Amino acid sequence: MQKVGFFRSIHFKIALVYVLLLLVAMQLIGVYFIGRLERELITNFTESIDSRAQGLAYRAAEQMREAALGNETELKKGIDQLLEDADDLVEVEVISANNSIVLGTTGNPRIEGKRTTETLIKNVLLKAQTRNKIVRDSNENRRLYLLGKPIKSPEGDLLGAIYVKASMESIYGQMQLIIHTFETGIVISLAVTAILGVFLSRTITRPVSDMRRHALQIAHGDFSRNVKVYGNDEIGQLATAFNQMTTRLKNANETTEAERKKLKSVLSHMTDGVIATDRNGNVILMNDRAEELLNVYRQNVFGMPILSLLKMEESLKWSDLDESVQSSLIDLSDNEKKHILRANFSMIQRENNPFNGVIVVLHDVTEQEQIEEERREFVSNVSHELRTPLTTMKSYLEALDDGALKDENLGPRFLATAQNETERMIRLVNDLLKLSRMDSKNALIDFSRVDFVEFFHQIIDRFEMTKNENIRFVRELPKKKIHTRIDQDKMTQVLDNIISNALKYSPDGGTVVFRLRVLKHHMYVTVTDEGVGIPKSKISKIFDRFYRVDKARSRQLGGTGLGLAITREMVHAHGGEVWAESEWNEGTSIHLTLPITGVKEGATS
């Protein structure tokens, strides 16, 4: 979880806003208060100087009136006395209206008896009115209050003026002290507010940071905790709504998860392959079966266009896929193995969205296709096998009808041929019936316990009696009895087919060897001839239905091409195997194994 630094936190920001607001408020109060205080102090000061000057003017008027009555020397004395009472002021001058002569001063005594140079006084004397102004004394860096007051007789005649220069530094000193106190107060209250702000803002920010932490946990999929609700204010209600939302989200998540698991389990246990694509046809999902069927790793094909994955780019275009479900066969066969898949395409569509992707369901139809192909081949083979004897018979019967019947020579020969062909057809139909029974599992195997050595001898004996004299039989059979359970009829047919083939394809003077061996719980039967043999490439096919290496020769020898196919079915029904070994022009060995069943250990050796 990313940690928010204190100075970037909402906590700090709220406290800062508090402090700044307070600072602004105090500044405003300060400006107003100091301004007002300054005005008030100045007014008080000027009023007090005014009233003192008034008093001095009154006393100066008295002195001047007496001087006018002829007591000139007393004037100077009286003025000096008057000025002595005002020596706390920076300077006080008494100026006579007569020629603006300075009668007395608390400042520089040299100006006494001279005309005043002060413009303020000149103005007072001119207008007989009080004048004042505040100036800055740049020498001593202080503010001075200058006041000029007319000295009038009780009759109202202008006698002179009084000039007062008073320092205002005491006011500004006082102001400075108050401002300093005020500033200290501001700093202390700001510090207290900041501390309080930090603590108070925590009451707001704590639930918010709780919710933040909780939201981050939810983002990581942890729905286990609830936010603490501190009250019923807006934040409290927000916390309650947040908890409700968490519960709903948890339920929704659980449902989605359950659905996802279900879907995953369905997809992974499906016997069909499933592939999903996005709207551009690129693979986004694939189940195990699809991987298996296409022989790919899903990591390698994610994002790949589906049509190139299915090797269908040439036969189908992405734009050709429409809403109707489309089905196609995909042939992935190679030289060694057949592999055919059926792919069903269905569109994924949502409301207001024309096309969202495709789901492809893959089904392995190799076996079906193979069965279908075999069926087609079988029907064509049967038709072909029946057509040949039927055509032969038809032509012979036509010839007989055309008069050959009356011919002593041709008549019996043609009839014999027709009979031969009929017998061949009967043999063929019988073989087909046997195969059909084996296929439909209707052929119940009727097991009985026999001594296989004895049983094999009897069959060979039967062939020994009818065989061509120039063919030699060699028996390499054990002397001891081998008891096992077999279906005697079916095993007779198996051995008949193998031995009759060996005789059919053996040359004059050839030898046919019969071997029987026991290995563990199996018997190994081999019939070897010195006949034409079978080309290597065709050995595996001779057990297929209707397969004949040399079709014309086999037909001539009365074969149907079904003998070994029946043999294989019957051996399989006994739980055994059959195969051939052969060298072209040197001979053939047909091997078959049979399990030894229902016999006690040791009885076979």
Ligand code: ADP
């Ligand atoms: P058929 O009725 O033609 O003999 P089979 O199913 O018995 O039919 O045999 C299939 C083919 O296998 C024969 O056509 C023949 O070409 C070949 N074949 C079977 N056994 C032998 C053998 N012992 N020697 C040579 N070819 C054989």
